[in-house]
Amino acid sequence: MDSKIKTNISLFKRFLQYFIILIMLIATFVIWYHWNNAHKEKKQEKFKRYTESIADELTERVNHFKMILQGGAGVFFASEDVNRYEWRLYYEYRIMTPPYPTFQAVGFIKIIRASQLGNHISEIKEKGFSDYNVWPDENREVYAPIVFVEPFNKGNRQRLGFDTFSNPIYRNAMERARDTGKASLSDAVEMNILGKENFHKGFYMFIPIYERKTVPHTVKGRREKIEGYVYCAFSLPNLMNYISPSVSKNAFVKLYSGSKISPGNLLYSSSKNKLNTDGGLSVKKTLYLYGQEWTLAFTPTYTFKRTKEDVLAQMGILFAGLTLILLMILLLRSHSKTTKEAQKLAEEMTRSLRESQERFGKILEAAPNAIIVFNERGEILLANKQVKDIFGYTVDEIRDKNLDDLIPERFHDKHEELCKDYLKSPDLREMGQGLEVLARRKDNTEFPAEISLNAYYSNKETRVISVIQDITERRQAERDRIERKAAEDADRAKSTFVSNMSHEIRTPLNAIMGFAQILERDPSLSERQYEQVHTITRSGRHLLNLINDILDISKIESGQLTMHKNKFCLYTLLEDIEMMFRSRADGKGIQFLVDREENVPQYIIADEGKLRQILVNLIGNAVKFTKSGGVSLRVKAGEKDETGHEENKAVNLMFEVEDSGPGIPEEDLENIFDSFSQSQAGVEAGGTGLGLPISKRLINLMGGSISVDSELGSGSIFRFNIQVEETDAPEKQLGIEEMRRVGGLKPGSGSVRVLVVDDQKDNRNLIRHTLEPAGFEIKEAVNGEEALELFESWSPHAVLMDLRMPVMDGYQAARKIKSTYKGKDIPVIAVTASVFEDKKQDVVSASMDEYLRKPFRPEELFTVLKNVLDIDYTYSDSSETKKRKSVKIQVTVEDISSLPEELITGMKEAVENGDTAKLKDYISKVEDIDSEIAGGLRLLADRYNYDKLLKLLKK
Numbered sequence: 008m009d010s011k012i013k014t015n016i017s018l019f020k021r022f023l024q025y026f027i028i029l030i031m032l033i034a035t036f037v038i039w040y041h042w043n044n045a046h047k048e049k050k051q052e053k054f055k056r057y058t059e060s061i062a063d064e065l066t067e068r069v070n071h072f073k074m075i076l077q078g079g080a081g082v083f084f085a086s087e088d089v090n091r092y093e094w095r096l097y098y099e100y101r102i103m104t105p106p107y108p109t110f111q112a113v114g115f116i117k118i119i120r121a122s123q124l125g126n127h128i129s130e131i132k133e134k135g136f137s138d139y140n141v142w143p144d145e146n147r148e149v150y151a152p153i154v155f156v157e158p159f160n161k162g163n164r165q166r167l168g169f170d171t172f173s174n175p176i177y178r179n180a181m182e183r184a185r186d187t188g189k190a191s192l193s194d195a196v197e198m199n200i201l202g203k204e205n206f207h208k209g210f211y212m213f214i215p216i217y218e219r220k221t222v223p224h225t226v227k228g229r230r231e232k233i234e235g236y237v238y239c240a241f242s243l244p245n246l247m248n249y250i251s252p253s254v255s256k257n258a259f260v261k262l263y264s265g266s267k268i269s270p271g272n273l274l275y276s277s278s279k280n281k282l283n284t285d286g287g288l289s290v291k292k293t294l295y296l297y298g299q300e301w302t303l304a305f306t307p308t309y310t311f312k313r314t315k316e317d318v319l320a321q322m323g324i325l326f327a328g329l330t331l332i333l334l335m336i337l338l339l340r341s342h343s344k345t346t347k348e349a350q351k352l353a354e355e356m357t358r359s360l361r362e363s364q365e366r367f368g369k370i371l372e373a374a375p376n377a378i379i380v381f382n383e384r385g386e387i388l389l390a391n392k393q394v395k396d397i398f399g400y401t402v403d404e405i406r407d408k409n410l411d412d413l414i415p416e417r418f419h420d421k422h423e424e425l426c427k428d429y430l431k432s433p434d435l436r437e438m439g440q441g442l443e444v445l446a447r448r449k450d451n452t453e454f455p456a457e458i459s460l461n462a463y464y465s466n467k468e469t470r471v472i473s474v475i476q477d478i479t480e481r482r483q484a485e486r487d488r489i490e491r492k493a494a495e496d497a498d499r500a501k502s503t504f505v506s507n508m509s510h511e512i513r514t515p516l517n518a519i520m521g522f523a524q525i526l527e528r529d530p531s532l533s534e535r536q537y538e539q540v541h542t543i544t545r546s547g548r549h550l551l552n553l554i555n556d557i558l559d560i561s562k563i564e565s566g567q568l569t570m571h572k573n574k575f576c577l578y579t580l581l582e583d584i585e586m587m588f589r590s591r592a593d594g595k596g597i598q599f600l601v602d603r604e605e606n607v608p609q610y611i612i613a614d615e616g617k618l619r620q621i622l623v624n625l626i627g628n629a630v631k632f633t634k635s636g637g638v639s640l641r642v643k644a645g646e647k648d649e650t651g652h653e654e655n656k657a658v659n660l661m662f663e664v665e666d667s668g669p670g671i672p673e674e675d676l677e678n679i680f681d682s683f684s685q686s687q688a689g690v691e692a693g694g695t696g697l698g699l700p701i702s703k704r705l706i707n708l709m710g711g712s713i714s715v716d717s718e719l720g721s722g723s724i725f726r727f728n729i730q731v732e733e734t735d736a737p738e739k740q741l742g743i744e745e746m747r748r749v750g751g752l753k754p755g756s757g758s759v760r761v762l763v764v765d766d767q768k769d770n771r772n773l774i775r776h777t778l779e780p781a782g783f784e785i786k787e788a789v790n791g792e793e794a795l796e797l798f799e800s801w802s803p804h805a806v807l808m809d810l811r812m813p814v815m816d817g818y819q820a821a822r823k824i825k826s827t828y829k830g831k832d833i834p835v836i837a838v839t840a841s842v843f844e845d846k847k848q849d850v851v852s853a854s855m856d857e858y859l860r861k862p863f864r865p866e867e868l869f870t871v872l873k874n875v876l877d878i879d880y881t882y883s884d885s886s887e888t889k890k891r892k893s894v895k896i897q898v899t900v901e902d903i904s905s906l907p908e909e910l911i912t913g914m915k916e917a918v919e920n921g922d923t924a925k926l927k928d929y930i931s932k933v934e935d936i937d938s939e940i941a942g943g944l945r946l947l948a949d950r951y952n953y954d955k956l957l958k959l960l961k962k
Contacts (some may be wrong), residue, residue, distance in 0.1 A: 050307075051288060057257050058290040058305040064250045065303070069212075069296050072110075072239050073190045075101050076214040079113065079237040084220040087465035089115075091134070091155055098157035111198065111209065111240040112163050114156035116171055116181075118235050121148050131168075141168050151181065151236070162199075171238075177211055183298050184213040185233050188222040192297035195264060195274055198242055208243040208274050212297065247275050257311040263302040266293055274301070377475040382468055383430055385410035397456075397477050399449030415447050429460070430469055446475070454479050515769070516862050519543065525776055525865070570708055574734055575615040577608065581642065584622050588638075589954045591630050594920055597667075598637030599630070607644045608658055608733040617705045618729070622662070624698040625725050629666035636667025636722070645728075656733045665724045671717040679715060702727075749869045750883030752782035759878060760784045762803040764794040764820065765838070766812040770861075774807060774838075777865050781880070783872075791820030798824055803833070805876055808855065810839040825854040834875035838863075898943035903959050906933060906940070914944075915960040918953050 082097050083089050098113055119127045124141060131139040131154070141152045151172040156163045171177040176194045184191035191213050198209035217223060218232040247260065261268075262275040268291070292303040377397045380389035390405045398405065398413060414422050446456040459474045523543040526532065532540065585601045592599035622640070629638040645659035671679060680703045706713045710730035717723035752759060761783050763774045771787045779785055786801055788794035791808075792815045798806065806824065810817040817837065824830035834856040850858050857871050869880060903911060910929055917926040926948055934941040947956045 062292045094155040113239045116236040117154045119150040192299045261304045570614045600639040602641045604643040612732040621702045624702045625664040632668035633666045638666045661728045667722040670719040749880045753879040760803040762806045764788045765809040791815030806835045
């Protein structure tokens with residue numbers, strides 16, 4: 008083209024017009040030439056895609072055949088004995104949904120040794136195929152007859168019993184499948200499809216099935232363990248016609264066996280025309296499918312060659328070409344993306360299928376329980392590895408055993424009878440589930456087992472699958488649960504008894520103490536009468552404290568004891584302890600020392616009563632067992648922690664109680680804190696053995712721990728620590744004796760009506776005699792129902808409600824009062840002898856406003872009414888009361904010196920001997936001489952300040 012341009016240039020001047028025309032022609036030719044090349048390339052690429060789609064679909068369809076055969080093999084893997092009915096069900100499920108019109112047959116070929124041939128034929132005939140025989144009749148060592156085939160039409164029925172090994176083509180493909188353990192495709196065979204003289208090419212595909220449902224690792228093993236084949240037969244024309252309709256308008260397809268294209272190798276042709284290369288548009292594609300090599304040859308049709316692009320070139324070659332190129336680029340990109348996504352999806356599906364197959368293969372071994380399969384004779388045929396954990400046998404060992412080897416010998420006869428009864432009904436499939444028996448391990452130990460049994464048929468005998476579970480731990484857990492429930496029931500019964508006992512004691516004690524306190528307020532009593540009444544009150548308080556101690560023991564054992572923290576002076580508590588035990592120690596001729604380090608805080612927040620109880624228990628034991636030497640209490644504080652509540656600081660207090668007593672034997676140390684556990688010395692000294700256990704549990708509740716070090720003959724040291732909070736000094740609170748006594752309602756208070764509801768007349772009288780003198784109006788009701796009537800008619804300002812009453816209890820009555828418009832703002836006060844703190848929750852849930860526990864002091868009752876009614880009182884302090892209560896707080900040596908010598912000597916001996924009864928007698932004699940001095944001496948004795956008292960008496 009360049010030389011032609013040069014020639015035209017040399018002739019430019021002469022042939023200017025022709026030159027312009029020539030340039031236009033050349034330009035047009037160049038444009039057409041480039042378009043034509045691009046068009047041919049596009050045609051080639053498009054045709055290549057057509058042919059690849061046909062090849063891919065053919066490959067995919069053959070792969071589908073293999074997957075169907077794999078599913079058929081799975082039927083044999085999942086069942087011990089596949090029958091014709093099961094095979095038909097599988098065929099109808101897989102072949103008919105979706106339809107596979109290319110299938111001619113799907114069946115099962117069984118490998119029969121020559122020695123088994125007769126039995127095999129007889130067995131098939133017995134199943135209803137009387138004309139069954141293995142054909143052709145040839146003598147061979149191994150036969151491969153078709154046993155199952157679907158669809159079971161006339162043509163396929165005639166092939167029943169056909170020995171596929173008699174056909175070299177079939178046998179070659181089957182042996183290849185057997186040796187490789189994979190699917191194998193036969194060479195082409197002639198198939199009669201539409202009639203006797205209508206033959207077409209077809210193929211057979213085989214997948215081997217081995218004994219024990221697994222593929223042996225070696226070729227030799229595969230040949231020895233081959234059991235049969237699942238196969239399918241398909242027509243090549245049907246297959247190609249099923250694939251090619253969507254693309255037949257664009258390409259002619261021919262299929263050849265092998266890589267060589269020749270008429271002798273032709274298997275299929277969609278056209279009778281000879282192969283035409285057609286200018287380079289023809290395509291060849293070689294496929295390798297399960298042992299076969301196929302070559303596909305494609306040529307384009309006229310429709311494909313004559314497209315719209317050719318017509319569009321007349322209207323604008325360049326525009327059409329660029330447009331087509333752009334479309335092609337977009338199309339290629341779309342195709343590439345789709346191919347990648349399809350490939351990724353296929354890989355994910357393949358991986359999912361592989362994982363599913365692996366999981367299925369591990370189901371048996373992954374079962375948590377032992378699984379054993381045995382026959383009617385009790386012979387163990389199969390087991391999983393879990394049998395070793397339960398019975399101690401390996402899988403190989405247990406296969407040589409009988410069921411009797413797994414059962415205690417004394418049960419053999421009974422077991423044989425049970426087995427016979429179990430197997431009498433051969434149609435049963437689920438039998439004996441949930442049985443519990445005694446089983447025997449390899450080492451002859453016995454254990455309880457739960458067995459589930461399911462029967463099935465295989466090889467003309469009943470076999471049983473048994474799932475065995477060792478339930479030793481379950482039985483033990485059940486026994487523990489029963490024992491725990493019994494213990495909880497016992498605790499509940501005990502708590503109920505203690506609660507009822509306390510309630511029954513507190514109810515009369517409320518009247519005793521209440522009326523005694525009313526009598527104490529009577530100014531007409533003489534001094535002796537007052538002391539007698541005061542003795543009743545003091546004895547009542549002692550009895551109340553005793554009841555509370557018993558309840559503490561019960562609460563500790565039932566886990567219901569709670570802490571009641573308050574601010575108190577630790578120094579005062581230690582002084583009280585020192586005074587309490589000083590006289591006892593002096594009386595025994597031993598020392599008692601209290602050592603408190605300087606860093607111990609003075610004021611703390613803790614449960615004062617519990618701490619006092621712990622110290623009294625530990626020091627009391629130490630003093631009791633120590634005959635010489637002494638007892639010491641040491642108190643120190645650890646580092647302070649700033650994490651306490653608000654401004655308070657957390658402190659770890661450490662206590663040591665050391666004595667020089669006999670010590671504790673080493674064998675008793677381990678159980679020293681157990682309830683009712685005492686050493687020999689403790690038994691001889693007396694006591695319940697509850698002091699140390701109670702102390703330990705109280706210490707644990709207070710966030711601490713206790714330990715003991717002891718050496719026989721050298722004494723003991725008990726150490727414990729508790730968590731407290733350091734605080735400021737508490738506000739001064741009035742003691743019982745310092746409380747002001749109510750004289751009456753403050754003038755101007757008006758009428759205050761109080762409804763008293765209690766089924767006990769003594770309790771009602773007590774409240775009436777307490778409140779009426781103070782100016783309250785009182786009405787009484789004996790149960791909740793009567794209280795509701797009085798409340799409606801009388802409209803009281805407050806209700807004092809007992810909780811336990813006949814007809815209607817206090818809870819119901821309170822709820823009904825509070826549910827009315829008139830009663831919603833009226834305070835209801837619970838008055839109960841209940842001893843447990845959780846009763847307060849019941850009171851709140853019953854909409855009561857306050858809680859007063861029997862026995863109560865008059866001042867407590869007045870205080871509760873003052874709080875809920877917002878009233879005030881006048882207070883009385885008569886001269887008689889002042890006179891009676893006048894005591895000399897500070898008794899001096901001069902005061903003691905004014906007393907008779909015999910009284911001083913008697914009181915000194917009583918203090919030294921720890922005889923409190925005699926000391927009180929002597930103080931009563933001092934009362935006749937000087938009541939103020941007697942009151943001061945009594946105050947020292949009541950506070951256990953025997954050390955100071957003894958010093959005064961000695962001076």
